[in-house]
Amino acid sequence: MNKQAQFTVVLILVVCLTVGTLIGVTAGTYLFNLTHPEAGASETTDEPTGTASSSDSQTAGQTTAKPSKPEDETPKKKIALTFDDGPSAAYTGEILDLLEQYRAKATFFVCGNRLNENTKAVFQRAIALGCEIGNHTVSHKYLTELSEQELLQEIRDTNEKIAQYSGNDYKCIYYRPPGGFINRSVVDKLCGNGVYMYPIFWSSDSLDWQYQSRYQKGEITRDEAVTGAFDTIVRETKEGTVILMHDIKEITPDILKLVLEKYDAEGYEFVTVSELFGLKENASDKEAYYNRYRSTDSILPIK
Ligand SMILES: [Zn+2]
Numbered sequence: 575m576n577k578q579a580q581f582t583v584v585l586i587l588v589v590c591l592t593v594g595t596l597i598g599v600t601a602g603t604y605l606f607n608l609t610h611p612e613a614g615a616s617e618t619t620d621e622p623t624g625t626a627s628s629s630d631s632q633t634a635g636q637t638t639a640k641p642s643k644p645e646d647e648t649p650k651k652k653i654a655l656t657f658d659d660g661p662s663a664a665y666t667g668e669i670l671d672l673l674e675q676y677r678a679k680a681t682f683f684v685c686g687n688r689l690n691e692n693t694k695a696v697f698q699r700a701i702a703l704g705c706e707i708g709n710h711t712v713s714h715k716y717l718t719e720l721s722e723q724e725l726l727q728e729i730r731d732t733n734e735k736i737a738q739y740s741g742n743d744y745k746c747i748y749y750r751p752p753g754g755f756i757n758r759s760v761v762d763k764l765c766g767n768g769v770y771m772y773p774i775f776w777s778s779d780s781l782d783w784q785y786q787s788r789y790q791k792g793e794i795t796r797d798e799a800v801t802g803a804f805d806t807i808v809r810e811t812k813e814g815t816v817i818l819m820h821d822i823k824e825i826t827p828d829i830l831k832l833v834l835e836k837y838d839a840e841g842y843e844f845v846t847v848s849e850l851f852g853l854k855e856n857a858s859d860k861e862a863y864y865n866r867y868r869s870t871d872s873i874l875p876i877k
Contacts, residue, residue, distance in 0.1 A: 650843035651813040654850040655680040655833070656776060658710055658750060660821035661693040661700070668827040670699055676834045678844030679704045682821065683750040683774075686712035686732035689739045697739055706846040707736055708774060709749035716755040722763045729769055747853060748772035774847055776818035778810035786823045799825050804832045811837070814850065 655673075660666050661684055673680055682700055684707060689697060701707065711717070711728040712735075720728065729749060737743045749771050751760070756773055764771065780803045789799035803825065807817055817833070819826050837844070847853070 650841055652843050652845045652850055653811060653814070653837060654816045654847050655819065655830070655844055656683060656708075656750070656774075656816055656847065657681070657819050657821040657826075658683045659688070659714065660684055661688055661697045662822045663692045663696065664822075665824065665827060666693070666696040666700070666821045669821050669830055670696060670703060670705075672827060672830050672834055673705070673844070674703055676838050676844065678834060678838075679706070679846050679849075680844065681706045681708055681774075681847040683708040683710035684732070684736065685710050685714055686728075686735040688822075689735045694739050698741055701740055701742070701744060704846075706848060707740070707744055707746060708847065709733055709736065709746045709771065711749070711752055714752045716753050717751045717760045718755045718757055722767075725760065725763055726767055726769065729764065729771070746771065748774045748847065750774050750776075772851075772853055774816070774851075776816045778807050778815045778817045780804075780807050780817065780819045780826075780829060782819050782823045782826050782829055786825050789825065796825065800828045800832070803829045807833055808836070813842075816847065816850065 655678065657666075657669065657680060660682060666682075669680075672678075680700075682697075682705060684697070697707075709729060709732045712731050713728070715724070715728055717725055717728070732749075733746050736746050751773060754775060761773070782803045785794070785799040785803045785806075788794050789796050794802065807829070811817060819829065834844070
């Protein structure tokens with residue numbers, strides 16, 4: 575065999591080996607894919623089907639390993655308890671005791687002229703318990719009857735006293751108009767002077783002040799006054815209700831106790847006004863404060 579013949583034989587052998595190897599690899603891959611379909615799928619461009627089903631089943635496996643959503647994470651029905659005209663050295667403390675006992679939060683719409691050294695402690699305790707503070711003017715004047723200057727003074731002075739007596743520069747973001755009296759002009763005057771605050775009304779009125787008055791006049795017994803106000807609240811209360819009471823009335827702590835017992839047993843959570851409505855302090859969001867007055871039924875004048 576000459577050298578050229580030897581070279582030809584070597585060349586043929588190399589070609590055969592190469593072709594054989596290629597056939598073997600291809601056949602092997604084919605067989606592998608036949609027995610491992612999910613591996614083949616992941617290498618194709620048809621990724622959503624192959625990988626999705628695979629990862630879904632893995633996720634499902636992991637999910638079953640963990641407990642599903644715990645029951646205590648289920649959103650609770652919420653109501654907001656609000657107390658006006660205080661604080662009161664005589665009754666606000668008793669109200670806070672009950673709120674603390676039920677791990678309830680409330681909102682106190684305070685009058686500026688009731689913030690003093692006698693009420694400072696209960697006022698600060700309310701804030702420490704996670705309750706919120708709203709502005710109820712200095713002296714409970716009807717906003718619709720005030721001049722622009724008087725209006726600003728009633729609101730601004732109360733904000734300042736709240737900040738001062740909180741001991742922590744508390745910033746009030748909403749107010750409750752005394753008697754529920756408000757109109758477009760009031761909001762325009764406040765916003766026109768840079769006072770952007772949410773007006774907050776109520777949807778369940780305890781009429782505790784009226785029942786207390788009838789009891790004091792001897793028209794009804796004390797028990798009748800307490801249950802009368804409680805029944806009034808119950809008639810108007812459902813999920814999302816804002817309940818109005820007054821922490822300057824002697825019968826109010828007893829009314830509150832019945833309310834807490836009933837709605838706690840029914841699985842309600844007692845939250846602040848800002849939590850119920852999702853209000854946030856945001857100085858750059860002035861238009862939102864304004865629009866809220868214009869667009870929300872719950873804050874239209876009720877009287
Ligand atoms: Zn009031």
